[in-house]
Amino acid sequence: MDATAEPETHAAANDAPETPSAVKATGLGLHFDDRRILQQIDLDVPPGQAVALMGANGAGKSTLLQVLATLIHPSQGRLELFGETIGPRSGGIRRRIGIIAHQSILYRDLSIRENLEFFGKLYDVVAAAERTREMLEMVGLAPRADDAVKTLSRGMTQRVSIARALMHDPDLLLADEPFNGLDAASTKALEALLRRIGQAGKAVIMANHDIAQSLALADRAVVLRQGRVVVDRPAGEIAVEDVLCEMSAR
Amino acid sequence: MPAKARRRFGLYWVVVAAAFAATITMLFVYTPTAFDETLGPLPIQKMFYVHLPSAINTFLACLVAFIGGIGYLWHRRLVWDDLSAAAAKVAALMCTVVLVTGMIWAKKAWGMWWVWTPRMTFSLLLWLLYVVYLVIRPSIESQQRRAMVCAVYAVAAFLDVPLVYLSVRLMPAPYHPVSVSLDPSMRWTLAAWFVPMTLLTIGLIKADFIRKRANRKDESELPPETPWTAPS
Amino acid sequence: MIRTVRKILLLTGKDLRIEARTRQTLGLVVMLGILIIVVLGLGLGAEQKIPGFIATAILWVAYLFGGVLCFEKTMAVERHDGALAGLLAAPIDRGIIFAGKLLSNLILMLALAAVVTPVAIVLFNFDLSAAPWGFVAVTALSMFGFASVGTLFAGAVSSSRLQGGLLAILVFPICLPLVITSTQILIGLFRDGEALGAQGLGILVAFDAVYLIVSWLVFERILEP
Numbered sequence: 001m002d003a004t005a006e007p008e009t010h011a012a013a014n015d016a017p018e019t020p021s022a023v024k025a026t027g028l029g030l031h032f033d034d035r036r037i038l039q040q041i042d043l044d045v046p047p048g049q050a051v052a053l054m055g056a057n058g059a060g061k062s063t064l065l066q067v068l069a070t071l072i073h074p075s076q077g078r079l080e081l082f083g084e085t086i087g088p089r090s091g092g093i094r095r096r097i098g099i100i101a102h103q104s105i106l107y108r109d110l111s112i113r114e115n116l117e118f119f120g121k122l123y124d125v126v127a128a129a130e131r132t133r134e135m136l137e138m139v140g141l142a143p144r145a146d147d148a149v150k151t152l153s154r155g156m157t158q159r160v161s162i163a164r165a166l167m168h169d170p171d172l173l174l175a176d177e178p179f180n181g182l183d184a185a186s187t188k189a190l191e192a193l194l195r196r197i198g199q200a201g202k203a204v205i206m207a208n209h210d211i212a213q214s215l216a217l218a219d220r221a222v223v224l225r226q227g228r229v230v231v232d233r234p235a236g237e238i239a240v241e242d243v244l245c246e247m248s249a250r
Numbered sequence: 251m252p253a254k255a256r257r258r259f260g261l262y263w264v265v266v267a268a269a270f271a272a273t274i275t276m277l278f279v280y281t282p283t284a285f286d287e288t289l290g291p292l293p294i295q296k297m298f299y300v301h302l303p304s305a306i307n308t309f310l311a312c313l314v315a316f317i318g319g320i321g322y323l324w325h326r327r328l329v330w331d332d333l334s335a336a337a338a339k340v341a342a343l344m345c346t347v348v349l350v351t352g353m354i355w356a357k358k359a360w361g362m363w364w365v366w367t368p369r370m371t372f373s374l375l376l377w378l379l380y381v382v383y384l385v386i387r388p389s390i391e392s393q394q395r396r397a398m399v400c401a402v403y404a405v406a407a408f409l410d411v412p413l414v415y416l417s418v419r420l421m422p423a424p425y426h427p428v429s430v431s432l433d434p435s436m437r438w439t440l441a442a443w444f445v446p447m448t449l450l451t452i453g454l455i456k457a458d459f460i461r462k463r464a465n466r467k468d469e470s471e472l473p474p475e476t477p478w479t480a481p482s
Numbered sequence: 483m484i485r486t487v488r489k490i491l492l493l494t495g496k497d498l499r500i501e502a503r504t505r506q507t508l509g510l511v512v513m514l515g516i517l518i519i520v521v522l523g524l525g526l527g528a529e530q531k532i533p534g535f536i537a538t539a540i541l542w543v544a545y546l547f548g549g550v551l552c553f554e555k556t557m558a559v560e561r562h563d564g565a566l567a568g569l570l571a572a573p574i575d576r577g578i579i580f581a582g583k584l585l586s587n588l589i590l591m592l593a594l595a596a597v598v599t600p601v602a603i604v605l606f607n608f609d610l611s612a613a614p615w616g617f618v619a620v621t622a623l624s625m626f627g628f629a630s631v632g633t634l635f636a637g638a639v640s641s642s643r644l645q646g647g648l649l650a651i652l653v654f655p656i657c658l659p660l661v662i663t664s665t666q667i668l669i670g671l672f673r674d675g676e677a678l679g680a681q682g683l684g685i686l687v688a689f690d691a692v693y694l695i696v697s698w699l700v701f702e703r704i705l706e707p
Binding site for chain 3: 323324375378379382385386389390395398399402403405406407409410413414416417418420421477478
């Protein structure tokens, strides 16, 4: 596993970063039987960049995130994460990826602490107990650490999911609707947290149906329509109306 | 199917019918019936020429179902599932022929419809394996999920066949079958019978495969299941 | 190697902890096993002493049905709230997920056997005294192959409403060679008074190896869409 950047990437552009891109997708395509879910996706995300992934339902946002999380093998194209080309034996790269999905990805019958410790150990986090305590403080759930996840409200569960995704301090965070079911206070807290993650030099790719919020949070806006990238621009240069228009265009 | 291909496939069935006509004629005109303990009483002996080729063709169809299963697990194209399903159906059908001819034979030779000899037990278990494949198909709604479960099953079932064969040999055998000694002319007839039976098997698999391909286009498209969206 | 084992134990430990918390599976499975024993035992006549080779057959039925429920339950834990996606996104091999589930299933099945067998012996005078260790060895080996196949199919079948019947009907026919082989060995042990031979055990071990390897290989391919 060679994590260093290849020399030609340096030569390609003079402002190329020292470290390899967190995500570099080239001509990525995915089809289930004859249905094309993703087509010709080119995406290059440097470390520290926050990308807002937008699109109508069924445009392929979740699926793209799953491909980037190495949960689904793309049918076409090439995916590099941190300079490593993803193949059947590149499971080790998952240690640098954190995911937040629609579902909580937690065991409802276990306590918050048990969940976090389990996933920490799964990701080879040294001193998982220590890290768990840290994360519990961060999401403000330390007093309820020993309660089963099923007793928590939707918003609290979501906060645990976020803590779970960040347990192993990933360099790339893939989030699918992370604001789902959060109240105003938790939303604010999560927004601040995502900004902090970006400032710490980690890449974030986030699918979110709230366009205004996405544009405010992200550095870059990517709009998917029917499995294709139709917009890829700095987030500051595009208005909410334009995104809506692109999302629904035929 | 385009008209030309359909015509060609029609012609194929004419050839199959001709082959059957020829081998049936051969069976009754050319082949002698000799008394033999293993082959059973005289007229029933004739069934042996259907029995053995259908047994071999059962394996052939199982093999095709296995290949379809591997193909689906590897490529994730529903066309492999259609092939596997068509072959499994024909495997069950051929195995039914084996079972029925075997039972009639047992009735005439030993006076009982069913005897738990290793061979008969083996064909029964093989039949069960593939009939189960057919009954589970309609009970899974999602195309993708159905194809997956059936592919796993087709692979496991095919690899299970030798284990079934080995295990039934551990059972006590009430009758000990001796190896059949065949007259040369009988051997020729037996060889000839493989032709129509094999053509029939291939034709049936192909016909069912074509039908399944055509129906697949009509089926409503459920959204594909992915790890994040799998139903809870 | 040690890392792999530690990960497998981590997964199994998590399954067992959930089971200890909810007590959903084991209670259900044990009661099902006892019910099967009672129904079949009463069917044969409660008064008479049930000879060894019939007793083993009844126990087998109880283990098989209980086992299928175990496979289903341990996999259902992962289907809830997308937990499976969490395992798939973790830096571990699919093979480790398989091994962890297999181990959980085996432990649950052994627990089932440990409760149901004494109950059967007490209630219906099941006489296993002719070859108790032979019985244990043959059952344990058969369970291993059965659990391999069961773990594979539990992973393949989604948690649709039909899963209950579906899993049993998928797993039973595939496991017929195991059932036949172990039954023949047990009949030899209990009815004919033979000693447990290396040949019988050898066949069982070989079957287990086939089931384990095939299940492991196929499992790698089934968790992705």
